[in-house]
Amino acid sequence: MQYQKRGGRSITALQPLHLELESGKVAVIFGRSGSGKTTLLSILAGLLHPSEGSVRFGTHDLYAMPDKERSAFRSRNIGYIPQGQSGLAVLRVRENILLPASLAGIPDVAERAGALLEQTGMTALQEAFPHELSGGEMRRMAIARALICKPAAVFADEPTNDLDETNAQQILSMLQSAAREGAAVTIVTHEPFAAAYADVIYRIDNGTIIKEGCTSSVQII
Numbered sequence: 184m185q186y187q188k189r190g191g192r193s194i195t196a197l198q199p200l201h202l203e204l205e206s207g208k209v210a211v212i213f214g215r216s217g218s219g220k221t222t223l224l225s226i227l228a229g230l231l232h233p234s235e236g237s238v239r240f241g242t243h244d245l246y247a248m249p250d251k252e253r254s255a256f257r258s259r260n261i262g263y264i265p266q267g268q269s270g271l272a273v274l275r276v277r278e279n280i281l282l283p284a285s286l287a288g289i290p291d292v293a294e295r296a297g298a299l300l301e302q303t304g305m306t307a308l309q310e311a312f313p314h315e316l317s318g319g320e321m322r323r324m325a326i327a328r329a330l331i332c333k334p335a336a337v338f339a340d341e342p343t344n345d346l347d348e349t350n351a352q353q354i355l356s357m358l359q360s361a362a363r364e365g366a367a368v369t370i371v372t373h374e375p376f377a378a379a380y381a382d383v384i385y386r387i388d389n390g391t392i393i394k395e396g397c398t399s400s401v402q403i404i
């Protein structure tokens with residue numbers, strides 16, 4: 184993947200790679216800042232057109248679809264937890280969580296929203312606005328929002344950044360549960376403790392990704 188810079192220069196953010204993500208598994212990709220994590224995740228999640236290559240999702244070729252179709256496909260099949268704080272400031276927690284379902288036109292999600300609020304420990308905060316939440320609560324809201332449409336794939340960009348260990352373990356546990364319910368979960372991070380939640384580990388350095396191989400599904404807390 185190359186980014187075009189001003190003046191016609193380009194930089195290579197990712198070297199050519201082949202990556203297969205499996206349903207029901209947590210893949211953790213470790214890499215320091217600037218190694219290409221967000222670039223890779225955005226490409227996998229259908230948010231950034233790669234300068235070459237393709238992303239296949241079952242029988243679908245993500246970037247062969249017209250933008251509108253890809254966007255509809257994404258909202259039904261892909262849950263994305265962006266880096267940093269996210270959430271619409273003018274919407275309450277519950278409304279933020281429900282938003283992707285209403286954008287995707289998925290009806291009758293109230294029960295699922297209730298279950299996700301419960302599972303993420305956010306029931307008491309469902310009427311709060313994002314600015315009233317702690318960092319951990321904000322991430323939990325982002326996870327519930329990413330899971331509302333029961334996506335087949337979930338991508339989380341540094342989901343435990345800036346969180347204390349208790350909150351971080353909680354977040355990773357939730358992502359692991361989503362995998363146990365059948366999603367292909369991919370987490371990019373620079374925090375080593377995420378390894379305890381991984382079924383497969385990759386390392387990315389300067390745009391090159393290497394599989395480490397690990398079959399542990401044991402939780403170490």
Ligand SMILES: Nc1ncnc2c1ncn2[C@@H]1O[C@H](COP(=O)(O)OP(=O)(O)O)[C@@H](O)[C@H]1O
Binds near residue numbers: 195215218221222
């Ligand atoms: N939109 C962009 N335009 C140009 N260069 C970019 C852009 N986004 C990222 N890069 C560059 O690509 C490399 C990888 O960035 P990124 O994927 O954000 O890494 P990470 O998420 O691991 O910190 C960095 O050198 C970064 O400066």
Ligand SMILES: [Mg+2]
Binds near residue numbers: 220221222266340
């Ligand atoms: Mg990043």
